[in-house]
Structure formats: structure tokens, C-alpha cells
Amino acid sequence: MNLSLALFVSPHLVHLSPVDAVIIVFYFALVLAIGFYLKRRSNTSEDYFLAGREMTAWIAGLSFLSANLGALELMGWAGATYQYGILAAHWYWIGAIPAMLFLGLVMMPFYYISKTHSVPGYLKLRYGESSRALSAISFAFMTVLMSGINMYSMALVMKVVLGWDINFSILVSSITVAIYVGLGGLRSAIFNEVLQFVLIWAGALLIPILGLIETGGWNNLRVQVARNASAEYTHLWSTLGSFQSNPMGIHWTGIVFGLGAVISFGYWTTDFLVVQRVLSAKDLRAAKMAPIIGAAFKMFVPLIVILPGLIGIAVLPMKLVGEGAAVGTGGHSYNEVLPLLLARYCGPGLLGLGVTALMAGFMSGMAGNVSAFSTVWTYDIYSALFHKNASDQQLVGMGRWSTIGGVAISVGTAYLVIQFLSIMDYVQALFSFFIAPLFGTVLLGMLWKRATAAGGFWGLLTGTVSSIAMWAWVKVDPSALRYVALSPYARDMAENMYRALWSCLLCVVVTVVVSLFTAPKLASELKGLVYGETEIPSEGEFAFYQRPVFWAGAVAVVFVVLNILFW
Amino acid sequence: MHSEGSISIWFFIGISLLGNGLLILGAGLYQVAHPPAEPVVLFRLHANVWWGALLAMAGAAYCYHFRPGR
Numbered sequence: 105m106n107l108s109l110a111l112f113v114s115p116h117l118v119h120l121s122p123v124d125a126v127i128i129v130f131y132f133a134l135v136l137a138i139g140f141y142l143k144r145r146s147n148t149s150e151d152y153f154l155a156g157r158e159m160t161a162w163i164a165g166l167s168f169l170s171a172n173l174g175a176l177e178l179m180g181w182a183g184a185t186y187q188y189g190i191l192a193a194h195w196y197w198i199g200a201i202p203a204m205l206f207l208g209l210v211m212m213p214f215y216y217i218s219k220t221h222s223v224p225g226y227l228k229l230r231y232g233e234s235s236r237a238l239s240a241i242s243f244a245f246m247t248v249l250m251s252g253i254n255m256y257s258m259a260l261v262m263k264v265v266l267g268w269d270i271n272f273s274i275l276v277s278s279i280t281v282a283i284y285v286g287l288g289g290l291r292s293a294i295f296n297e298v299l300q301f302v303l304i305w306a307g308a309l310l311i312p313i314l315g316l317i318e319t320g321g322w323n324n325l326r327v328q329v330a331r332n333a334s335a336e337y338t339h340l341w342s343t344l345g346s347f348q349s350n351p352m353g354i355h356w357t358g359i360v361f362g363l364g365a366v367i368s369f370g371y372w373t374t375d376f377l378v379v380q381r382v383l384s385a386k387d388l389r390a391a392k393m394a395p396i397i398g399a400a401f402k403m404f405v406p407l408i409v410i411l412p413g414l415i416g417i418a419v420l421p422m423k424l425v426g427e428g429a430a431v432g433t434g435g436h437s438y439n440e441v442l443p444l445l446l447a448r449y450c451g452p453g454l455l456g457l458g459v460t461a462l463m464a465g466f467m468s469g470m471a472g473n474v475s476a477f478s479t480v481w482t483y484d485i486y487s488a489l490f491h492k493n494a495s496d497q498q499l500v501g502m503g504r505w506s507t508i509g510g511v512a513i514s515v516g517t518a519y520l521v522i523q524f525l526s527i528m529d530y531v532q533a534l535f536s537f538f539i540a541p542l543f544g545t546v547l548l549g550m551l552w553k554r555a556t557a558a559g560g561f562w563g564l565l566t567g568t569v570s571s572i573a574m575w576a577w578v579k580v581d582p583s584a585l586r587y588v589a590l591s592p593y594a595r596d597m598a599e600n601m602y603r604a605l606w607s608c609l610l611c612v613v614v615t616v617v618v619s620l621f622t623a624p625k626l627a628s629e630l631k632g633l634v635y636g637e638t639e640i641p642s643e644g645e646f647a648f649y650q651r652p653v654f655w656a657g658a659v660a661v662v663f664v665v666l667n668i669l670f671w
Numbered sequence: 672m673h674s675e676g677s678i679s680i681w682f683f684i685g686i687s688l689l690g691n692g693l694l695i696l697g698a699g700l701y702q703v704a705h706p707p708a709e710p711v712v713l714f715r716l717h718a719n720v721w722w723g724a725l726l727a728m729a730g731a732a733y734c735y736h737f738r739p740g741r
């Protein structure tokens with residue numbers, strides 16, 4: 105979700121009282137204290153990059169979810185709900201839950217048993233050095249850019265919401281993140297992600313509670329949304345029969361196959377930013393439970409994101425508009441719906457907590473990207489390409505330096521985005537190019553013994569290049585949308601869904617074809633990496649209610665019920 | 672996560688909730704005594720009083736349960 109240039113033109117939305125300022129300072133003090141405290145527990149590479157592999161399922165699960173629950177996410181999807189209605193909830197439900205359960209039950213055993221430090225590291229074990237290099241370099245490049253976008257977005261939001269100077273926000277956030285991740289590594293990032301998770305709920309949950317009180321409950325809210333926007337805005341599936349019958353311009357096949365089957369599986373199962381959190385789990389059962397716990401909480405995030413978007417439609421006196429219109433008229437853009445509601449309901453203290461939750465979300469987004477970058481840089485680029493015999497202490501040292509380097513590049517990216525705002529759109533599009541094909545490569549690697557090193561590399565490369573080519577094709581010739589997204593009426597999000605679907609399918613086809621024409625790996629080389637060659641420990645000694653599959657089933661039932669309830 | 676001799680993450684969470692809860696509760700009580708000229712919507716519910724109290728109680732419970740050296 106992009107935060108807009110439109111934000112620049114608004115006067116700042118809220119005025120902080122002294123108690124709000126104290127709450128913000130308290131947060132920064134606590135974050136830095138955690139970083140300094142954890143430094144003494146980050147002496148080995150296992151400590152620094154994988155938090156000692158001693159996290160419980162709860163910590164790993166909340167951190168796994170929290171790495172994705174940044175402020176960009178909260179503000180962006182609340183804005184998307186104002187714009188498109190409850191359809192935005194698909195990104196929280198079908199666009200996340202099945203993939204998270206799949207990661208926990210099917211893929212986690214291979215990641216965990218292989219003892220890899222990263223997703224590119226798994227590709228090295230399964231396919232060889234060329235696949236790892238392609239994946240690691242693209243991932244490292246994209247993560248520091250994403251971290252810079254988080255930094256820029258935080259500075260922008262702080263300017264609009266509080267009137268803070270952009271340079272001041274960039275300076276404070278970058279120094280804070282560099283200190284606490286540099287000192288404590290992944291453990292520090294995880295601690296702060298869990299803290300951020302609690303702060304976000306503590307700071308944001310009051311908005312839907314007070315919003316529902318003001319509107320008179322869910323049924324009255326639906327009536328007011330229908331009056332101010334459209335009755336379609338509160339239906340999740342019933343309007344997806346055609347591209348033209350819903351505000352998002354998307355067909356149910358795009359949601360189910362593009363978002364549900366490819367984009368979400370690609371993101372939640374192969375994006376190292378989130379997978380790294382689960383790799384820190386203390387044992388295989390905790391690693392399997394972590395994504396399931398994350399999924400259980402993920403189902404309820406719409407309470408603090410989607411519901412406020414709908415409440416905004418019902419109660420805000422002004423009509424929010426798109427970015428271009430907001431710039432032109434000096435009005436408020438969709439992305440401002442959450443801060444506007446914060447200002448509407450939250451007095452002194454609560455306002456400070458809400459603003460702190462947003463800051464925590466942004467900084468956590470930066471820290472997550474920087475810690476993942478540091479790991480991939482150290483293990484999959486520095487250690488793999490430049491210094492193969494690096495000692496453990498050298499790896500930790502490189503981890504700390506690459507954290508600082510990652511933050512420095514992020515600062516550069518933030519200023520680059522300030523100069524050329526459109527970079528933000530390109531970077532986010534670029535990120536999506538790598539995720540969908542990577543899912544095809546990793547999944548085939550885990551489930552199909554016959555996949556070969558050449559198959560994996562060429563499949564991944566073809567999928568990525570085809571995704572870029574489709575994106576460029578539509579940019580150059582917008583009428584190509586009818587081929588890429590199957591309809592000339594498809595909008596940006598629909599295009600993304602279908603592009604992901606085609607690039608993943610192409611990756612799978614090329615991987616299969618090339619693999620069938622190249623020599624397979626020996627069974628002994630696939631031990632611990634592939635289904636059929638990996639001994640997965642039995643969970644027989646646990647009672648049924650302690651087994652991951654039981655809780656995955658419970659989450660799946662709630663997921664189905666929610667989709668039916670809001671059909 | 673709570674290794675031998677280390678402070679649990681939940682203790683830090685407790686500190687955060689307790690500190691923020693007390694500050695919000697204090698600000699809420701001050702507003703009850705001195706109502707603002709431009710109150711927020713639903714000011715009559717005094718959300719910062721009960722929400723602050725709730726956070727402080729949860730924080731105190733976490734601090735106690737996960738205190739260092741327990």
C-alpha cells in the first residue's frame with residue numbers, strides 16, 4: 105500500500121499533549137533498553153541471526169505475524185477498505201490463512217530439519233549455488249529498498265499527523281533501528297516485534313469499539329455504509345461474479361487462484377522476512393505451531409484494519425478521495441482514514457499510544473527488513489561468494505556491520521523516494537516479481553524429488569523474467585491488460601493477481617521440463633530436503649490437542665465460518 | 672522465551688502496558704476533573720480512564736508473573 109503525496113498537502117491531523125509526548129519517549133527508551141540488554145546474548149552467529157533457535161511457538165508466531173503487521177499495512181488496508189469495502193479482508197483471510205497453515209504443516213519441517221539459516225540457503229542445499237545467488241541477491245536488494253520505503257513512509261506520516269520534520273523522523277528512526285538490531289540481532293528484532301504487536305492492539309482496538317458504539321452496532325454500520333457508499337461494500341464474495349460488479353474490478357478466480365493460491369503462498373512461505381521468525385523456534389513442533397498461532401491472530405486483524413475503514417465511511421464528515429484528487433483539492437486521502445479516526449475518538453494519552461503504535465509498526469517494518477537483509481547478506485552473499493571460511497566471530501561482526509550498512513542504504517533509499525516518488529510504486533512491483541516464481545521453485549524442491557539444479561535455476565529465472573515482461577507489457581501497452589488479467593476492466597490489484605499466477609505457472613512448467621531433461625540428484629543428497637527422503641519426527645507422544653494439525657483444523661474451521669458470515 | 676538468568680520478553684511487555692496504562696489513566700482522570708473545551712467524540716464514555724486502567728492491570732499482572740528471578 106502506498107502512502108500518498110496527497111498527505112503532504114494536508115495540515116497535520118492531531119496535536120499531541122505532554123502526556124502523549126511522554127508515551128512516545130517511553131517507547132523509544134524501552135526499545136533501546138531492550139537492544140542494550142540483549143547485546144550480551146548475541147555473541148554467536150546462531151544467537152545473532154537465528155535468536156539462538158530458542159523461541160517458543162508463541163513468540164515465533166507473534167513475531168511471524170508482526171513482521172507483516174506494519175504501519176504501512178494498517179493505514180494502507182484501512183484506506184483500501186474505505187475505497188473498496190470489505191473486499192480488502194480477502195488479503196487477511198484467503199490471502200493469508202491457507203498459506204500460513206500450509207507453511208506450518210507442510211513446508212516448515214523441510215526448512216527446519218535442513219537447518220538452513222535462510223530461504224536462499226535452502227535453495228543452495230536443494231538446487232545449488234546458482235539458484236541461491238539469484239534468490240539472495242534479488243532478496244537483499246529488495247529488502248533494503250523496502251526498509252527505505254518504510255522509513256520514508258514513517259517520516260511522511262509523522263509529518264502529516266504530527267507536523268514533524270521529515271529529516272528528524274528519518275534520523276531518529278534509523279539510529280534507533282541501527283542500535284537495537286545491530287546490538288541484539290534477530291532476538292532484538294523479535295522482542296520489538298512482539299512489543300509492537302501488543303502496542304498496535306492496545307492502541308488501535310479502541311477505534312472499532314468506539315466506532316461501533318457511535319454507529320449503533322454492526323447492522324447499523326452496514327446500513328450507514330450502504331447509504332454513504334454502496335451495499336456491495338459489506339459483501340466479501342457475492343459481488344465477485346464479474347469484473348464490473350465490485351469496486352475492486354476483480355473476478356473471484358483472481359482472488360482464489362492469484363491471491364489465495366500464488367501470491368499469499370509465495371509471500372507467507374518463501375519471503376525470508378517472515379520465514380526467518382519461524383526458523384528461530386526452539387524445536388520442530390514449535391516451528392510448526394508458530395505459523396498456526398500467527399494465522400489464528402491474523403484472522404482477527406480485520407477488527408483493527410477493515411472495520412475502521414468501514415467506520416470511516418459511516419462516520420467521517422468529509423469524503424476521502426484518491427491521491428491525485430487530494431493533492432488537487434487539499435482534501436484528505438483514503439490512507440488518512442485511520443489517523444482521522446484516531447483524532448476523532450482518542451483524547452490525551454490514547455492519542456500518544458495510537459501514534460506510538462504507528463511508529464512501532466514502521467520501525468518494526470524497517471527492523472524486520474534490515475535483520476533479514478543482514479542474514480542473507482552474511483550467509484548467502486558474503487560467506488558464500490567472498491569469504492567461504494569465515495569464522496563464527498567474523499560472521500557476527502559482518503552481521504553487525506551489514507545491519508548498519510542496510511540502515512544506511514535504507515536512508516539513501518528514503519531520500520531517493522523523496523526526490524522521485526514513483527520509485528515507491530516500482531519497488532513494490534519489483535518485490536512482487538520475485539515472490540510468486542520463488543514459491544513454485546521452493547514448493548517443487550520440497551515435494552518433487554526429480555527436480556534438478558538446472559530445473560530450479562531456469563524455472564526461477566524464467567518465472568521472474570516473465571513477471572517483469574508482463575508488467576512492462578501492460579505499462580507500454582495498457583490494452584495488454586485483456587490478455588494478462590483476462591479482462592480490459594481489471595484494475596491494478598487484479599493485474600497483480602494474474603501476473604503472479606502466470607509467472608508461478610511458467611516457473612513450474614520450466615522447472616519440470618528442464619528437470620526431466622537433466623540428471624536427477626542422488627537420493628542421499630536430498631535427505632532432509634525433500635518429501636520422501638526426509639524423516640519427519642512423529643508427534644505420537646503428544647495428546648491430540650497438543651498437535652499442530654489439530655489447531656490448524658480449528659483455525660481452518662473459523663476461517664470458513666468467517667467467509668460464510670460475510671459472504 | 673525465558674532462558675536461565677534472562678528477562679522474559681513478557682516482562683518488557685508488562686512494563687510497556689503498565690507504564691502506558693498509568694499515563695493514559697492519569698490523563699483520563701485529569702480530563703474528568705477538567706473537561707476539555709473541544710472534547711473528542713464519545714468523550715462522555717471516558718475511554719482513556721477505563722482503557723488506561725485495563726492496560727495498567729494487564730501490565731501489572733505481566734510484570735508480576737514474569738518478574739526477573741522468579
